[in-house]
Amino acid sequence: MKILIVDDDEIIRKIVQLRVKKLGHDVWVAENGDQALSTIQETPSIDLVISDWMMPHMSGVQLCRAIRASPETQHMFVLLLTAKETREDYLEAMDAGADDFLVKPFDPELIAAKLRAADRILTLQAELRKNNDLLRRVNKKLEVAYDRLKRDVQAAGKMQESLLPKKTMDMGRYHIATALIPSSSVSGDIYNYFDLGDGNLALYAVDVAGHGARAAMMSFTLSRVITADRFRAKDGGMRGPRDLVSDLNAEFQVSPPNLDYFTLLVATVDAAGTMRLCQAGHPHPVAIPRNGASPTVLGGGGFPVGLMARTHFEETVVDLTPIQRVAFYSDGVIECASPTGELFGMDRFQALLHNLRDLPLPRVPAEIRRRLAEWRGSDSFDDDVSLILLETRNGIGVAG
Amino acid sequence: MIQVEQDDTVLVVTVHETRLDAESAMAFLQDATDAVKTRPRVVFDLSAVGFMDSTGIGALVGVTQSMETGGGVAVFGLTPAVEMVFTLLRMDMLFAIAPDRTSALAQVRDA
Incomplete structure (x- = not known):
């Protein structure tokens, strides 16, 4: 010494x-x-x-x-x-x-x-x-890294928002209203809809597994890959949602298998009011009948995309004539948890859609958001919530 | 987080995790993959799992894909929330869903 x-x-x-x-x-x-x-x-x-x-x-x-x-x-x-x-x-x-x-x-x-x-x-x-000096230095580094991560996630959130279509669209007898409520950590919900001409329209909704920048990048890729052209058949008609989903499943197989997969819902609607949908792990769409009866769920469930090769997907055909609205949504809606951990759930969501059936369509997404925030007791969500509402009006511009 | 035991020719994996989600899925994937790697017949006991999100599903599927082929997979003890997810994602196409351990073991033994 x-x-x-x-x-x-x-x-x-x-x-x-x-x-x-x-x-x-x-x-x-x-x-x-x-x-x-x-x-x-x-x-x-x-x-x-x-x-x-x-x-x-x-x-x-x-x-x-x-x-x-x-x-x-x-x-x-x-x-x-x-x-x-x-x-x-x-x-x-x-x-x-x-x-x-x-x-x-x-x-x-x-x-x-x-x-x-x-x-x-x-x-x-x-x-x-x-050791204290070391801890202080490590802590400082962590702080810097955390700030950068937070900025990246915020940027990813902004990017996600910029990929979305216009909030509403009117196309002959069909009307669409949409909303995305991003979660605090960015979860990779993405959706779009396309006017394919001749009174045909198509839409899809994606929810990438996981959170953060990785999920956001995946949803970015998907938004670039799922284009209107994918829905156009060689003969000028529309391709079925099942073919589209099967294609994507083959394209997004990764080897070795990891956790990068997504749930997807694809629907096409033609001018005559026939809707075809393929549900690949995405929640069941809810149909709100025109006659004021209780809403019903559509689709038979399905395997998510990118999880396993050679998966068989199913297609559901729905006649929209008796249906006023169809709600497509991500699981962020039904898994929205109250402060005590109770989930919003299917029943409450269906009842909410039923109660809002007379509210003009463009105002429905904001109202659903308000109710979910109320249920949650906060404006900050754990998971992305995305909504596409499709309304059909009979007798206006119907061909034939 | 998991407990593994051999029951005759079948490996039983008990998941001691109340939530299989983004926080726990990677650890589960790692542990369970190591456990099932050389086994063709595996049964998962999910009765402790009250919630499973997309990451948890991905992990479970990932685990089964690392198994020796030529056997079978069964799960039992699905809690209501997990059962709902399994139905929506059509997990029955991937593994047998059994009401209890005995029938899960039987399904896999016959496979």
Whole structure:
């Protein structure tokens, strides 16, 4: 260790110096407190200070206080030399930050033992300081990384929003209203609809498994891959949703298998009011009947896309004549949890759609959002919520 | 998070996880894949799993795809929420869904 010995008595200074040197330590000496303070300022690597208690001008206790007051020196170990101090003196010295005491006359073995103990404590302190510095640095790095991640997720959210079509569309007898409520962590919901001409329309809704930038990138890819052209058959007609889903399943197989897959719902509607849909892991669409009866669910479920090759997908054909509206939505709607963890659920969602059947279509998505936020007790959602509402009006612009 | 036992020729994997979601799915995938890697016949006990999201489903399917081929997979003990997800995603195309352990074992043994 590097040890500074402070004593106004030259004889004592020499005795202590000799003993400490014999133990293999490097020694500095000072005759008074002022000298001691300038020595430790010049040599801040000093580990330990052995100081006499009673000295003119600055006492050992005052020196101790000065050492503790400065951030550069406060870690130094302070040993005070004592002769016949009282209990109160000791208490004051400890209060000033003294670590240990040596009673005159000195016992050489005791000096050696106390210096060993001091060395242990200093070593531990140094390790702690090192680890703390490391933690602080790691923490700083984490903070920077977290901020970057947060910005990336926000950017991904903005990108997701920019891929969406116009909120509403009118196409002859068909009307569409949509909404996406992004979750706080971006979940990769995406949807689109296409006017294919001749009174035909197509739409799809995707929910990529997982959250974050990875899911957002996948939904970005899908929004570029699922185009209106995919729905056009060579003969000029419309392709069936099942063919489209099967194609995508083959295209999005990954090897080795991982967790990147998505649920998909594809629907086509022709001018005559026939809807075909293929449900690949996406929730069952809900049909709201024109006659005011209770809503019903459509589709028979289905395997998600990209999870397994050579999957058989089914197609459901629905006559839209008796149906006022069809709601397509992601599981973020039914799995929207209240503060107590209760899910919004299918029944409540169907009842809500039923109750909103007389509200003009463009206003329905905002109303559903309001109800979900109310249920959740917050505007912040765990999972993306996406909605496409299709309304058919009979007798207006019907061909034939 | 999982407990593994051999019942005759079938490996039974009990999932001790109340939620199989984004937080727990990767660990489950890793542990269970290691457990089933060389086994052709596996039964999963999901009775402790109250909730499973898309990531959990992906993990379960991933695990079964790492199995030795030529056997079979069955699951039992589906809680209502998990059963709903299984039905929607048509998981019955991938593995046998059994009401209890005995019939799950029987289905896989015959496979």
